[in-house]
Amino acid sequence: MQEFDIAIIGAGIGGASLAAMLAGGVPGRRILLAERESFPGYHTTGRSAALYSVLYGNSTVCTLTAASRAFFMDPPPGFADHPLLTPRGVLYITDDPQSDAVREIRESAIRTGATALEMSPRAALDMVPILHPGPLRGALWEADAMDMDVHAIHQGFLRRAKAGGVELRTDAALTGAGWDGSAWTLSFADGPVRAKKLVNAAGAWADELARMAGVPTVGLMPLRRTAMMLDPPPGFDIHRWPAVIDAGGSFYFKPDAGMILASPADETPSPPCDAQADEMDIAICVDRVQASADLPVRRVSRSWAGLRSFVADRSPVVGAPASHPSFFWFAAQGGYGIQMAPALARVGASLLDHGVLPADIADAGVSVADLSPDRCKGE
Known part of the structure; x- marks a missing residue:
């Protein structure tokens, strides 16, 4: 049975961007990015209106969108071969x-x-x-609002993740998840894998994944x-x-x-x-x-x-609930997931690796409590 340190379920913009930010961060760490469809981004990511606006969303979303602009304007080398944002207003x-x-x-x-x-x-x-x-x-x-090249952004994150050693699997629907006290056993059609941490980036299916894993939902x-x-x-x-x-x-x-x-x-x-x-x-x-x-x-x-x-307050859900520290939410991104992807992925990677927010995000007024799944009332 293959073993991973982190298994991310869902390779839309959320899972792809988080995998990219985690890739290469810890030497020897094994990360699985599993997508139920034949190609990543089939659902919400591939159906975006492709508009970047820092005035679109609540205060947390707007702050994370503004914090993503520098990445979009000057992405890492090789991320894309043309600008990710173009003027629109x-x-x-x-x-x-x-x-x-x-x-x-x-x-x-x-x-x-x-x-x-x-x-x-x-x-x-x-x-x-x-x-x-x-x-x-x-x-x-x-x-300063811009058109976004959603395909280029998504593919850039996927390339960066794979270049950093992330294993991407498509047609990989998760059919079971069980925690034995030390690792998750995750069931797929081609066999089970084990992972120390399970990341829920399943988009509209995020509460369903939580139920499968025996974790309280967030009222998605x-x-x-x-x-x-x-x-x-x-x-x-x-x-x-x-x-x-x-x-x-x-x-x-x-x-x-x-x-x-x-x-x-x-x-x-x-x-x-x-x-x-x-x-x-x-x-x-x-x-x-x-x-x-x-x-x-x-x-x-x-x-x-x-x-x-x-979820009810329309802010993303990022973090592990106190009751299940090995289950990490990266969900409820609404219609803002692409425009805030770079900053939110940095938030997710920092919380997974260090338990704290990046300093610039915290300084901008976003707190761990603003994103925590424990703020949400699910089942």
Whole structure:
């Protein structure tokens, strides 16, 4: 039976980035990265809207996103052969400039040192001429928001992990996990392995993995989000347009490969599954976008859905519960896993190896308690 020091279950952006940060850290350490699908990133990672914004998420998420920027802008040698981030910008639009949602965006900007420039409706229309002036009462402009090359980021972490000696297995669904007091015995179709520590990076399946292992769950809530590709409006050059996000969270759209990527920003509870777009959510998206912009929709060229998994406070869950120190959570990354991946992976690696947060993350105001699974109420 093969023996590993750490077994990471799930090779999406969470598991891949953590494996990359752990790789080569301890001489001779053996790490297994096991993925149930035929290729990593099949589920949530491969269905991302691919937008980097330090104003998107709660205070913990925004802090971790801001702390990831330096890695994205200057990745390690060989990580990728082209830039991971490219300029896009985000225009947050609102029909109520004094709303709580707008206030939270302003507060996120102050907390992270980002710029959320107040813009008049006229200035917003100059940037995105198809916006309807009627419901547009104000806007905030995040100039430093970027498009992310999600595939390059994910593959860069996987390459870095494998170069550091991590063993990646695909088509490796975990079917059993038992702790005997010294190691985990993990059951796979091709035979069992043993590991001293088990890392739960199983995305929407993270609570299911915890139940399998006999560990208390964290109350994970997988929420379906729908996205679609629409034809651009005739007569406009959309390539320089920013992403447009309703500050209240009811929709967003942005240019993507010559098309318009749009979403109703839906959050429909779902069991862990291979999520598919729902016709009603597609219709809702079209209705919401057209209520705010003159975007004729003759057809939906492609649609899809992914699961964004949260716990109650919408912060990630990273760390071992006091009751099971050999079981390490790396889950509940919501829709923010890619944009905060470098910093969150450093957090996970530091907690696994040293039991403390990286100094810069702690100094930025994130605590172990903010991330601990013991804060969560599951089963």
